[in-house]
Amino acid sequence: MRLLDPATQPDAIEQAARRIVAGGLVALPTETVYGLGARADDAEAVARIFAAKGRPSDHPLIVHVPNGAAALHFVSAFPPVAQRLCAAFWPGPLTVIVPRDPDTATAAAGGQDTIGLRCPSHPVARQLLEACANLDVLGVAAPSANRFGRISPTQAVHVVDEFQDAGEGLDEVWVLDGGACEVGIESTIVDCSREQPVLLRPGRLTLAEIEAVAGQPVLWSTPEAPDPAAPKAPGTLASHYAPRARLRLMADTQLDAALDVLEPELLAAALREPSHPPKVAVYSRSLWARRAPSKGVVHRSMPGDAATAAHDLFADLRELDALGVDLIWVETPPDDAAWDGVRDRLRRAAA
Numbered sequence: 001m002r003l004l005d006p007a008t009q010p011d012a013i014e015q016a017a018r019r020i021v022a023g024g025l026v027a028l029p030t031e032t033v034y035g036l037g038a039r040a041d042d043a044e045a046v047a048r049i050f051a052a053k054g055r056p057s058d059h060p061l062i063v064h065v066p067n068g069a070a071a072l073h074f075v076s077a078f079p080p081v082a083q084r085l086c087a088a089f090w091p092g093p094l095t096v097i098v099p100r101d102p103d104t105a106t107a108a109a110g111g112q113d114t115i116g117l118r119c120p121s122h123p124v125a126r127q128l129l130e131a132c133a134n135l136d137v138l139g140v141a142a143p144s145a146n147r148f149g150r151i152s153p154t155q156a157v158h159v160v161d162e163f164q165d166a167g168e169g170l171d172e173v174w175v176l177d178g179g180a181c182e183v184g185i186e187s188t189i190v191d192c193s194r195e196q197p198v199l200l201r202p203g204r205l206t207l208a209e210i211e212a213v214a215g216q217p218v219l220w221s222t223p224e225a226p227d228p229a230a231p232k233a234p235g236t237l238a239s240h241y242a243p244r245a246r247l248r249l250m251a252d253t254q255l256d257a258a259l260d261v262l263e264p265e266l267l268a269a270a271l272r273e274p275s276h277p278p279k280v281a282v283y284s285r286s287l288w289a290r291r292a293p294s295k296g297v298v299h300r301s302m303p304g305d306a307a308t309a310a311h312d313l314f315a316d317l318r319e320l321d322a323l324g325v326d327l328i329w330v331e332t333p334p335d336d337a338a339w340d341g342v343r344d345r346l347r348r349a350a351a
Helices: 012-021 043-053 068-074 080-089 123-134 156-163 207-214 252-272 306-322 337-350
Strands: 002-004 026-028 035-039 062-064 094-099 114-118 174-176 188-191 198-201 246-250 280-284 297-301 327-331
Touching: 002 012, 012 026, 012 035, 012 123, 012 174, 026 123, 026 156, 035 043, 035 062, 068 080, 068 114, 080 094, 080 207, 156 174, 156 306, 188 207, 207 337, 246 252, 246 337, 252 280, 252 297, 252 327, 280 306, 297 306, 306 327, 306 337
Parallel strands: 002 174, 026 174, 062 114, 094 188, 246 327, 280 297, 280 327
Antiparallel strands: 026 035, 094 114, 188 198
């Protein structure tokens, strides 16, 4: 595994671009999460992504492009609603699903006749995509740089932890270090391939923001009320983003009640076996303001605003998982549009 740092290695971007052009795998930073990238027009390179992640080959990947002109290379049509959304939110944390050119990126699209496209805003990602385009590779397929269904990485060290010494040639993954991701959860996905746009995955962008730009109502396909006609899209399975520990979403009153019952037993176990990790971690916004921490429970505070909570979410879950706890109890986020992305990730992690 090779770690490339543009801050200290002047040729890091060029090395990464040539690696991708040659068909290799490079994990790249975006403003949302780190992606595991390969050239989107090479079926063998794309197959390496699926193999590395353990991801089903019919589960499509998002293709990252440097600009709107490059996006046109992958489409058979670019619907007006998609054009409006991209004009407003690109570069940025938005993926649009549009009709695919049948002669392009079939493997990256999971064999579907649609394709997901995104133009990221992270400066390192943009430099890499532009360097690839200069070498005639106009798109980089890049799902999150983690094993399929697990917690997405938001720092280069998370990618190293995910693939280092993992066998099966995964040490051949190169990692382009761009620091911690700004947003922290994956992009908003909007299906623009049909008559009415459909929100398939919430992110930083709210439904109201999307509708204001779309100029028409946008449906929302949720795990509770899925759109049966929607194309497959990344991160929309009922179970996803999951730590190794079992995660459960609970209201703060439920957390209080559960701790009242179990805390004495957990404390006794901690005193009896002090070298063993606690079995339960609690990740809450409001609980610790009124409840004293206990040695039998790992305590972590969830940020009180949605943007910071999104930024910290995956890093915090990885940290709790690394402690070896069996259970992670998470306070349910507020029922507010700004929290839709965080709530979506936690619901899927708990599924």
